[in-house]
Amino acid sequence: DAKTTQPTSMDCAEGRAANLPCNHSTISGNEYVYWYRQIHSQGPQYIIHGLKNNETNEMASLIITEDRKSSTLILPHATLRDTAVYYCIVRATGANSKLTFGKGITLSVRP
Amino acid sequence: DAGITQSPRHKVTETGTPVTLRCHQTENHRYMYWYRQDPGHGLRLIHYSYGVKDTDKGEVSDGYSVSRSKTEDFLLTLESATSSQTSVYFCAISGGDLSGNTIYFGEGSWLTVV
Numbered sequence: 654d655a656k657t658t659q660p661t662s663m664d665c666a667e668g669r670a671a672n673l674p675c676n677h678s679t680i681s682g683n684e685y686v687y688w689y690r691q692i693h694s695q696g697p698q699y700i701i702h703g704l705k706n707n708e709t710n711e712m713a714s715l716i717i718t719e720d721r722k723s724s725t726l727i728l729p730h731a732t733l734r735d736t737a738v739y740y741c742i743v744r745a746t747g748a749n750s751k752l753t754f755g756k757g758i759t760l761s762v763r764p
Numbered sequence: 765d766a767g768i769t770q771s772p773r774h775k776v777t778e779t780g781t782p783v784t785l786r787c788h789q790t791e792n793h794r795y796m797y798w799y800r801q802d803p804g805h806g807l808r809l810i811h812y813s814y815g816v817k818d819t820d821k822g823e824v825s826d827g828y829s830v831s832r833s834k835t836e837d838f839l840l841t842l843e844s845a846t847s848s849q850t851s852v853y854f855c856a857i858s859g860g861d862l863s864g865n866t867i868y869f870g871e872g873s874w875l876t877v878v
Contacts, residue, residue, distance in 0.1 A: 699867070
């Protein structure tokens with residue numbers, strides 16, 4: 654699977670949008686961008702994924718650049734409960750493809 | 765939440781003893797995975813299964829074996845536990861087809877080998 658690059662950490666104020674960047678310059682045409690998060694001591698939680706179009710669900714929005722070499726996860730109104738490690742992962746289609754986790758980005762939401 | 769139950773959730777065992785962790789799912793998903801998570805290493809894949817009796821190794825499979833005799837259960841066994849296997853173990857499941865290819869994780873099993 655292609656590798657991703659994320660900043661080590663970032664913070665944002667409660668109620669504001671949190672924009673988490675991810676670079677995946679070697680992504681292949683059949684690879685999706687997945688985002689997971691892990692709140693302390695819990696299992697990783699799926700957030701969203703996309704191929705090339707922007708995606709939105711009840712948790713977040715995913716913006717993928719036209720060349721697909723980078724993406725941004727947007728939490729529109731961050732709360733203290735969104736403090737977590739966020740993982741950006743690229744993963745091929747195909748049932749046999751697996752998730753390979755990097756170090757992720759630690760998001761701290763401050764009151 | 766995906767219907768994944770891991771047991772036991774916490775276990776302390778002695779070096780050299782066998783340990784089995786169980787992952788049970790109620791989603792009838794084809795794929796099941798075992799990961800471990802350690803400080804400084806993130807989540808690493810141990811073994812995975814793509815069907816009943818079909819399993820394969822991940823990146824850190826040494827010292828572990830798995831079995832899947834029915835769709836809903838995936839067992840991870842440490843034949844002779846070592847202190848290096850002290851970790852948090854996460855089970856995950858996936859439908860495996862394009863529409864259900866997202867992987868969902870359980871809440872983890874904390875294993876301490878003393």
